[in-house]
Each structure stands twice: as structure tokens, then as C-alpha cells.
Amino acid sequence: MMQDKLSFDYIIIGNGLAGLQLALQLAKDPFFKSHTIGLIDPSPKDSNDKTWSFWEIGAGQWDAIVEQTWHTAKFKSSEISLEIPLQEYCYKTIRSLEFYEASKTQLSKHSNIKFIEDTVAEIQEGTTAKVIGQKQSYSATHIFDSRVPKEFYTATDEHTLIHQHFKGWIIETDTPRFNPLAFTMMDYRFQYKNSTSFIYLLPFSETKALVEYTFFTPFTVASDIYDAFLKRYLLEEHNLENYRIIETEVGNIPMTDFLFWKYHTNSVTKIGTGAGWVKGSTGYSFKHTEKNVAKLIANIKAGHAPSHKLFKRKYKFYDKIFLKVLHDENEKGVWIFERFYSKNSIQTMFRFLDEETTFIEDLAIMKSLFSMAFIKAFFKVLFKF
Structure with a gap:
């Protein structure tokens, strides 16, 4: 039998990038000190499920958990080969597990914040908004929901969708094979059937790197396609046949013009991927999330709807x-x-x-x-x- 509902000022559905960034900023701001916040997610977020990369000028608020930083980028195709100094910018990578752990550690210090492991079945809106979970029901003055609207999957004729789909290996070698001073943004010399597909390389040291095969395409492919191109790249570019795959990551990031903003309501604000915070033309989300969280909080404090003018x-x-x-x-x-x-x-x-x-x-x-x-x-x- 479902237990009586728990009540909060704010409920955040999804403890991913957007949900945790929002919770962290709410926790830091004295304006929200007396507000109770519930974070609901079916997962304890205790494994590394993705890698986030971004560029910024100088020091940033996430530097304590940055895995690696680069000041030079490479771009390659059959026509050109570029080595690009990033000038005042630097390119940074964060492993999701480090982000989850650092966020949970910081948020656990606040008595007004509660983590809840549950799967959300539905949201009911009325005088008080209700979240119906599999274990329990919850109520809140306002809900921040990172789930993608179901219409995104059903109304496919109404928007353009490009899949940014990828498979990556973190590998280790016995001898130095990589230049840790420069990362490869795109290497198009390893295209799949003339599609927009490329190698992405983040060298963490001379013997350790994330090598990823990425597509920007309307279609997806079988897992063995990524494997074949990763093996080919490592053999042809780095003369590598023997290496240890210590971690694998796969993903499919929607690059889309879907009208996510239509799904905000008076009591529910969509956030993260569910709000279109992933940039449609690139799939990058980390810094866009940081900016949107700041705008969202400023809107609340100014008495506006949280989603007020979030995009240009x-x-x-x-x-x-x-x-x-x-x-x-x-x-x-x-x-x-x-x-x-x-x-x-x-x-x-x-x-x-x-x-x-x-x-x-x-x-x-x-x-x-x-x-x-x-x-x-x-x-x-x-x-x-």
C-alpha cells in the first residue's frame, strides 16, 4: 500500500546534471534557506555513466572535480588538418561519478534537502502539485521535471531529430601512445558511409585516453559498427592492437528543435534534457545547464515564472x-x-x-x-x- 505523501516546497525529478546543479544553487542561495527540497530519482547515482566536456575561460566552479584540461584542439579530415590553440579558453572534462559524489556530499550538509529513491509514475496538478511515485506520493508548491515529454517520442513528424549517438572506450596502454597536451575534437578520416561520423579523443596521459566514435545522423547503428571504427582508428593512427579497455560508455543525445518550452505549466517547470537545455546543434549541455539554472533562480527571486526568457x-x-x-x-x-x-x-x-x-x-x-x-x-x- 502506498504511504501518505511527503510535502516539499520544491521537488526536483531526476538527479542528473540539471537536477543536481539546480539543487546545489538553491542550497547556496540564502533566499531559499527555509525552503524544503525533495530530489527524486530511481537510481542512487553511484556509477560513472557519462563524461561531460565543456570550454570556459580560466578557473571555474567545477575545477575541483575536473578530470583533465587541455589548451589545444585538433580537427582532421581528408582535406585539412588543424591544430587550434584555444587562446584564453580551456577545454575541461568531468566524469559523472565525481560530479554525483561531490554534489551529494555538498547537499547532504543541508537539513532542508532530502534524497528519495523512487520512480515517478505521473504528476497531478491542482491547488497543490502531486508527484505519484511507485513507492509513495509527494506534494510540492512547484516541481522541476527533467524527464523528456512523451510527445517527443510520439509526435516525431513535428520536429527534426538528429541522434548524437556514440560509443567510447577508456583505454590504457603499456607504452606512451598519446599526447596529453592536445585533444581531438573531430577526426573525419574515419567516416561511416559518408555520414557525419567522427573520432573524438581525450588523452588523459601518455598511456590513458577516452576514444569515442560519434555520429550526428538521423539514424542509429549496431554496436559492432562503433567497435570496428574504434579498433581501426587505434590501429591506423596509434599503431595499437593491444590495449586494456577499462571502461565503456554509450549514449544517444537528442539534437532537436522540439518545442520543449510548451510543456512548462504553472506548477511544473521542465529542466535539463526535458527542457531542451542540450544545445540542438552540438549536443553540449554542461555550461548551458549552468547558465539556465542561474536564470531560473533569478526568475524565481524576481517573481517571474521559473522558465521566463530562458532561451534566445x-x-x-x-x-x-x-x-x-x-x-x-x-x-x-x-x-x-x-x-x-x-x-x-x-x-x-x-x-x-x-x-x-x-x-x-x-x-x-x-x-x-x-x-x-x-x-x-x-x-x-x-x-x-
């Missing part, structure tokens, strides 16, 4: 065009990224991906990518936006 319309439009090109002409991906990395400064590229550019900088990016594919996508999107 022009970048949604840009992402929509890019996704349309990748969906309709996926073979164009390598050309797009060749132009993007070779024709723009690292500062302009990162500012654009961080959604911080001026319109003049936007025009420079557009000029570098000018092609018939983008013209066609522009007009297709314009009449639907």
Missing part, C-alpha cells in the same frame, strides 16, 4: 537550420565542420556555441558556412518558425 530565439532559429541541413543532407556534415573550424577564430566559434555572439559575429559564421544546402534549409525553416 535567434539561436533556436540557427540550430533549426543546422539540424535541417544535417537531416536532409547528412553527407554535408564534414564540409560544414571543416568550414566552421578553418574559417573562424576560436573565440568567435565558442562565443557562438555559447550563444553570446553579436549579430556581426553571427554574420561572420554564416558567411563561412554559406552554401546551397543552408539556403534551402533557411527557407524551409523560415516558413515554419
Whole structure:
């Protein structure tokens, strides 16, 4: 029999990146000191299930748990080979387990925060919002929900979806094989059937690295496809046949123009992947989550709806065009990224991906990518936006 419900001021559904970042910032802010917060997730989050990478200038708030930092990026294709100094930026990687453990340790110090292991079945909205779990029911003044709306999976004709799907190995070698001073953002010399597919390499030391095979495609592939290309890359690029796979990670990040914002209500605010906080054109989420959490909290304190002006319309439009090109002409991906990395400064590229550019900088990016594919996508999107 289900027990009586627990009551909170805020309930956060999902103890992933967005849920924990939100809880941490609520806990730090004196404004919310008297608010009770319940975090509901079916998992104890006690394993490493993903790796987050991001760029930023100088020191950041997550540096204590950063696995590795790089100041040089590489881009390779059959046409070009670039080694890109990141200037004032640095590229950082965090393992999810370290993030979960650090977050839970910090949050456990606050008596007004409660972790709950339960699976949410539904949300009932009324005078008081209710979360119906498999073990118990809960009530709250407001709910922050990171789950993807079910309509995302059913109304597939109403949005463009590119799968960022990947398989990665963390490997160790007996002899030095990697340059830990530079990471490889994209290596397109190992394409699968002329699709937008590439190798991503994060060298943690001369003998340890994360090597990942990634697709930006409308389709997915069987597991043995990733394995074959990972093996081929390690053999041809690093002359490696013998190595130890100490960890494997797989994933599928939605790159989409789905209208997540339509699913906010008076008592439920979508967050994280369920709110479209994963950038549609790249799949990056870590810094976007950090920014959106800050905006969300500022909105609450100002008396606005938490979701008030969380996204910039022009970048949604840009992402929509890019996704349309990748969906309709996926073979164009390598050309797009060749132009993007070779024709723009690292500062302009990162500012654009961080959604911080001026319109003049936007025009420079557009000029570098000018092609018939983008013209066609522009007009297709314009009449639907």
C-alpha cells in the first residue's frame, strides 16, 4: 500500500546534471534557506555513466572535480588538418561519478534537502502539485521535471531529430601512445558511409585516453559498427592492437528543435534534457545547464515564472537550420565542420556555441558556412518558425 505523501516546497525529478546543479544553487542561495527540497530519482547515482566536456575561460566552479584540461584542439579530415590553440579558453572534462559524489556530499550538509529513491509514475496538478511515485506520493508548491515529454517520442513528424549517438572506450596502454597536451575534437578520416561520423579523443596521459566514435545522423547503428571504427582508428593512427579497455560508455543525445518550452505549466517547470537545455546543434549541455539554472533562480527571486526568457530565439532559429541541413543532407556534415573550424577564430566559434555572439559575429559564421544546402534549409525553416 502506498504511504501518505511527503510535502516539499520544491521537488526536483531526476538527479542528473540539471537536477543536481539546480539543487546545489538553491542550497547556496540564502533566499531559499527555509525552503524544503525533495530530489527524486530511481537510481542512487553511484556509477560513472557519462563524461561531460565543456570550454570556459580560466578557473571555474567545477575545477575541483575536473578530470583533465587541455589548451589545444585538433580537427582532421581528408582535406585539412588543424591544430587550434584555444587562446584564453580551456577545454575541461568531468566524469559523472565525481560530479554525483561531490554534489551529494555538498547537499547532504543541508537539513532542508532530502534524497528519495523512487520512480515517478505521473504528476497531478491542482491547488497543490502531486508527484505519484511507485513507492509513495509527494506534494510540492512547484516541481522541476527533467524527464523528456512523451510527445517527443510520439509526435516525431513535428520536429527534426538528429541522434548524437556514440560509443567510447577508456583505454590504457603499456607504452606512451598519446599526447596529453592536445585533444581531438573531430577526426573525419574515419567516416561511416559518408555520414557525419567522427573520432573524438581525450588523452588523459601518455598511456590513458577516452576514444569515442560519434555520429550526428538521423539514424542509429549496431554496436559492432562503433567497435570496428574504434579498433581501426587505434590501429591506423596509434599503431595499437593491444590495449586494456577499462571502461565503456554509450549514449544517444537528442539534437532537436522540439518545442520543449510548451510543456512548462504553472506548477511544473521542465529542466535539463526535458527542457531542451542540450544545445540542438552540438549536443553540449554542461555550461548551458549552468547558465539556465542561474536564470531560473533569478526568475524565481524576481517573481517571474521559473522558465521566463530562458532561451534566445535567434539561436533556436540557427540550430533549426543546422539540424535541417544535417537531416536532409547528412553527407554535408564534414564540409560544414571543416568550414566552421578553418574559417573562424576560436573565440568567435565558442562565443557562438555559447550563444553570446553579436549579430556581426553571427554574420561572420554564416558567411563561412554559406552554401546551397543552408539556403534551402533557411527557407524551409523560415516558413515554419
